[in-house]
Amino acid sequence: METNALHQRIRALRANAKLLSSSTQEERNALLLAIAENLQTTYPAIASANQADVIAARAQGQKESLIKRLIFSEEKLEASLAGLKQVAQLADPIGRVKQRRLLDTGLLLEQVSFPIGVIGMIFEARPDALIQIVSLCLKSGNGIILKGGKEAQRTNTVLVEVIKQSCASSSLGDQWLTLLESHGDVDQILGMEEDIDLLIPRGTNQFVKYVMEHTSIPVLGHADGICHLYIDEAADLDKAIEIAYDSKTQYPAACNAIETILVHKKVARSLLPGLAKRLSDANVVIHGDREVCSLISAIPYQDGDWKCEYLQNELNIHMVDSLQMAIDHIEEYGSHHTDVIVSEDPQAMRTFFSLVDSADVFANCSTRFADGYRFGLGAEVGISTAKIHARGPVGLEGLMSTKYLIRGSGQVVSTYTGSEPRQFLHEELSLEGDSLLSGETV
Amino acid sequence: METNALHQRIRALRANAKLLSSSTQEERNALLLAIAENLQTTYPAIASANQADVIAARAQGQKESLIKRLIFSEEKLEASLAGLKQVAQLADPIGRVKQRRLLDTGLLLEQVSFPIGVIGMIFEARPDALIQIVSLCLKSGNGIILKGGKEAQRTNTVLVEVIKQSCASSSLGDQWLTLLESHGDVDQILGMEEDIDLLIPRGTNQFVKYVMEHTSIPVLGHADGICHLYIDEAADLDKAIEIAYDSKTQYPAACNAIETILVHKKVARSLLPGLAKRLSDANVVIHGDREVCSLISAIPYQDGDWKCEYLQNELNIHMVDSLQMAIDHIEEYGSHHTDVIVSEDPQAMRTFFSLVDSADVFANCSTRFADGYRFGLGAEVGISTAKIHARGPVGLEGLMSTKYLIRGSGQVVSTYTGSEPRQFLHEELSLEGDSLLSGETV
Numbered sequence: 001m002e003t004n005a006l007h008q009r010i011r012a013l014r015a016n017a018k019l020l021s022s023s024t025q026e027e028r029n030a031l032l033l034a035i036a037e038n039l040q041t042t043y044p045a046i047a048s049a050n051q052a053d054v055i056a057a058r059a060q061g062q063k064e065s066l067i068k069r070l071i072f073s074e075e076k077l078e079a080s081l082a083g084l085k086q087v088a089q090l091a092d093p094i095g096r097v098k099q100r101r102l103l104d105t106g107l108l109l110e111q112v113s114f115p116i117g118v119i120g121m122i123f124e125a126r127p128d129a130l131i132q133i134v135s136l137c138l139k140s141g142n143g144i145i146l147k148g149g150k151e152a153q154r155t156n157t158v159l160v161e162v163i164k165q166s167c168a169s170s171s172l173g174d175q176w177l178t179l180l181e182s183h184g185d186v187d188q189i190l191g192m193e194e195d196i197d198l199l200i201p202r203g204t205n206q207f208v209k210y211v212m213e214h215t216s217i218p219v220l221g222h223a224d225g226i227c228h229l230y231i232d233e234a235a236d237l238d239k240a241i242e243i244a245y246d247s248k249t250q251y252p253a254a255c256n257a258i259e260t261i262l263v264h265k266k267v268a269r270s271l272l273p274g275l276a277k278r279l280s281d282a283n284v285v286i287h288g289d290r291e292v293c294s295l296i297s298a299i300p301y302q303d304g305d306w307k308c309e310y311l312q313n314e315l316n317i318h319m320v321d322s323l324q325m326a327i328d329h330i331e332e333y334g335s336h337h338t339d340v341i342v343s344e345d346p347q348a349m350r351t352f353f354s355l356v357d358s359a360d361v362f363a364n365c366s367t368r369f370a371d372g373y374r375f376g377l378g379a380e381v382g383i384s385t386a387k388i389h390a391r392g393p394v395g396l397e398g399l400m401s402t403k404y405l406i407r408g409s410g411q412v413v414s415t416y417t418g419s420e421p422r423q424f425l426h427e428e429l430s431l432e433g434d435s436l437l438s439g440e441t442v
Numbered sequence: 443m444e445t446n447a448l449h450q451r452i453r454a455l456r457a458n459a460k461l462l463s464s465s466t467q468e469e470r471n472a473l474l475l476a477i478a479e480n481l482q483t484t485y486p487a488i489a490s491a492n493q494a495d496v497i498a499a500r501a502q503g504q505k506e507s508l509i510k511r512l513i514f515s516e517e518k519l520e521a522s523l524a525g526l527k528q529v530a531q532l533a534d535p536i537g538r539v540k541q542r543r544l545l546d547t548g549l550l551l552e553q554v555s556f557p558i559g560v561i562g563m564i565f566e567a568r569p570d571a572l573i574q575i576v577s578l579c580l581k582s583g584n585g586i587i588l589k590g591g592k593e594a595q596r597t598n599t600v601l602v603e604v605i606k607q608s609c610a611s612s613s614l615g616d617q618w619l620t621l622l623e624s625h626g627d628v629d630q631i632l633g634m635e636e637d638i639d640l641l642i643p644r645g646t647n648q649f650v651k652y653v654m655e656h657t658s659i660p661v662l663g664h665a666d667g668i669c670h671l672y673i674d675e676a677a678d679l680d681k682a683i684e685i686a687y688d689s690k691t692q693y694p695a696a697c698n699a700i701e702t703i704l705v706h707k708k709v710a711r712s713l714l715p716g717l718a719k720r721l722s723d724a725n726v727v728i729h730g731d732r733e734v735c736s737l738i739s740a741i742p743y744q745d746g747d748w749k750c751e752y753l754q755n756e757l758n759i760h761m762v763d764s765l766q767m768a769i770d771h772i773e774e775y776g777s778h779h780t781d782v783i784v785s786e787d788p789q790a791m792r793t794f795f796s797l798v799d800s801a802d803v804f805a806n807c808s809t810r811f812a813d814g815y816r817f818g819l820g821a822e823v824g825i826s827t828a829k830i831h832a833r834g835p836v837g838l839e840g841l842m843s844t845k846y847l848i849r850g851s852g853q854v855v856s857t858y859t860g861s862e863p864r865q866f867l868h869e870e871l872s873l874e875g876d877s878l879l880s881g882e883t884v
Contacts, residue, residue, distance in 0.1 A: 246854030365850025408807025
C-alpha cells in the first residue's frame, strides 16, 4: 500500500480508537460477545479460507509445525470462542484507581489506568492468535494494527471482515482495527511514531531485532530466549532430572525452553549419567564442557555454544564451581528471559531470586511455566524482556497506561509557596469505588 | 574521557549496582543518613566549590535564573538534608508483592518490584537536584550515572566525593554512582544499551529530543511542555481568571506553565476583559485569534503560535465553539503533558478527563500542580510524557521494574497438558507479608 494512503488509514484508526478508550465496559463486552457469535455462524467461510491457506502452505513445502499452527480447526474455534467469553468476564481494566490522595480540602488526585492508545501487533501465522490479540486490545480499549504471518493471509482477511461485521450494531464502530497486508506495510508503520504508541513483534529473533533497531516507537517483546537451569549442590536430583527433561523437551522451539544446564560440581558425578539417560528418551543432543565430557558422552563444547538458542532437542551442559559462578554465567550469556534453580536450600533460592536479573526467576519447577495463561493472566500478547513497563508474560495490564487526574475547586499553586505557604494534606484515600473518569460524584 | 575507559567504568558500575539491588533496606537507609551527616559536616568545602562555580557563571554572563538555581545555599543544604531523611523513612520499594497467586499446590507465583538496574540521569546546573536524584536511586537500589549542567561541575565533583566518602563504612561500597565530566561522555553513554537500562534527560527541548533520537536505551522524560487551560461555557469565571494567572505566571519557565488558553465563545465577552486585566498584573503578552482581538487588545495570531512554548510571560488566547473543539485543539497542538478544564459541569469534566490524552488532566486547578512533591510522591526525577512505564511526575515507583518469581516443588508443564491435563488452581492470595526475595518461608 502507498505510504500516504496507509498513513491516512492509521491516523483515522487513531482518531477512532478514542471511541474505545472512552467507552463503557458494557459496550466493549457486548462487542466481544457479538464477535464470538459472529465467528461461530460464519465459521464455514473462515474454514474455507483457512483450507486455501493450508493448501498453499503445503504446496510451498512449509514445515509441519507451521501447518499445525496455521490450521484453524473447529477445536481452535471453540477455544477462541471460550477465550472471547472469558475476556468479556474479566474486570474492566480502564479507570482502575492506582493512587487516590487528597492533596488538600477540595483538591483530589487520582492516578487511573487508561489505554495506551494504538498498538501495532506483528505475529506469526496463527489465526487463533489474531482473535486473542483483538480480544485483549478491545477489552483494554486500544486501537489495533494487525500483521499476521503471510501464510495465514486469507484466513486473517476473513477473520477481520467477520470482526468488522460484528461491529455493525456497536456504537464503537469498526475503525479501531486494521489488518496490514505486506511486510512493506510493516516497514512503513515503523516510522509512524506520532500515531502508534507501542509495537509488539513476535517471531524469529532476527525479525524482532530488526523491528527494535528500525523504529523509535517503544517495542515490547524479546529477541533471544536463552534460558538456563541451574542444578545446585543442594538439589533433589530426581526433581532436577524431570525439570530438565520438561524444560527442554516439552516444546523445544519455545522461547522459554532451556538451552543450557549448569551443574554444581559436587553433584555432577551422581547426577549426569541419570540426566543423560532421561534426555536420551527424547534424543536430546548434548554439548558438554571438558568436565562433563569426562563423565558422560557429549559433543565437546565449542566457542559460541553458550550463546546458542538451539530451538530443538539439543542443549549444553556446563559444570560450575558455585552458585555465584552459575549466576555470573547466566548474566554473561543469558537473555534475561527465564532462569531456574533446582535446590532444597532456601538461602540458595533467595540468592538466585535476588541476583538473577531475568523477567522470570523460578525455583524447583520447569522454565515452561513462563506463560501468561499458566501464570493466570488470562492470556498474553507476548513475553517481554524489557526492564521498563511490562516484564515477563504480558496480559491486559501490559496494554494499559495511566493518567493523573485532579479535581479541584479553584486552587492555585501560589497559595502553597512563598513566605507563609499553605501545607498540603497528602491524605491517602481508599482505592475502592469509581474513578473521576466515570464517577457520578466527580 | 576515552571511550574504552568510560565503558569499563560503566560496566564496573553495573556489576557493583547489584550490591544495591540485593541489599536490605536497613543498609540503604543507613547510607542515606550517613550521606546527610557527611554533607552537613563538609558543607564549607561544598560551599567554597559552589562559590567558584557561581563566580565563573557570573563572569560568563549567565542569566540570573540560572545563577539562582546554581547557588547551593545553607537553606538548600537544609532542604536537601531533610529530603534525604524523608527518603530514608519511605517504605522499601524493593520486593513489594504486586501479584501473588497459588498456581497449584506447592507452586507459588509472585510478581515483585525490583530495581531497573542502571539509570543515566542528565540534569540542569542544580546541585540540590544531584542530591535528590542520588537519594531516590539509592533508595530504589539502582546504579546511577550522573551528568549535571557544566556550570555546576565544581560543586557536583565535591558533592560526589562527599557521597563516596560516606560509603566508606557501608557494605554497599561507593561504586554504584559515577559523575560524568563532559558532553562527550554523554554522547558515548547513549550507545551503551547493554549496560544502561534507562535514561532520564532534563533540560532544553532540543537536548531531550537529541537524546531521544540518538539512543536505543529507553528514555523517560518530556521534550515539549505545551499545556492548555480550557475555560468552559459552564466555568466559574473568577476561578478561571485566578487559575489562568497562576498557571502562566507562578513560574513561566516551567514545563507545566500554560502556553494557550482556550475560551468557549459563550463566555468570551464576559471573561476576556477581566482576564486580560489580571494577566497585565504580570505584564503577560497576549497573542489572540481574530475573535479574541475583537474583544481585547492582543497581538494577532500568526502561524506557529499554537505550537510555541514561550517559557516566559507570554501566551495565546483562542476562542472555541465547543468542548470538543477544545479537546481537538489540545490533541493537535499539545504535548500531552498537562491540560486543565475550568467548568462547574460534571459531565464536561468527565468528557475532558476521558478524551484528553495527556499525562496530567485536571479540572478547576492550576497546571502548576503537576509536580511530584505536590502530588505527594516525596520527590521526582522528572515528568514523563511517555505512554509506557511511567507517565506524569516520576517518583520512586518509576525507578522500579518487576520480576516474576515461582517457588515450586518439582512441577513440570507436561502434567498440565495432554489428554488428561491437571488443572491450575490460580488462587489469588493476599499481597501482605515478605516476598520470596527475602521471606524466611521461601
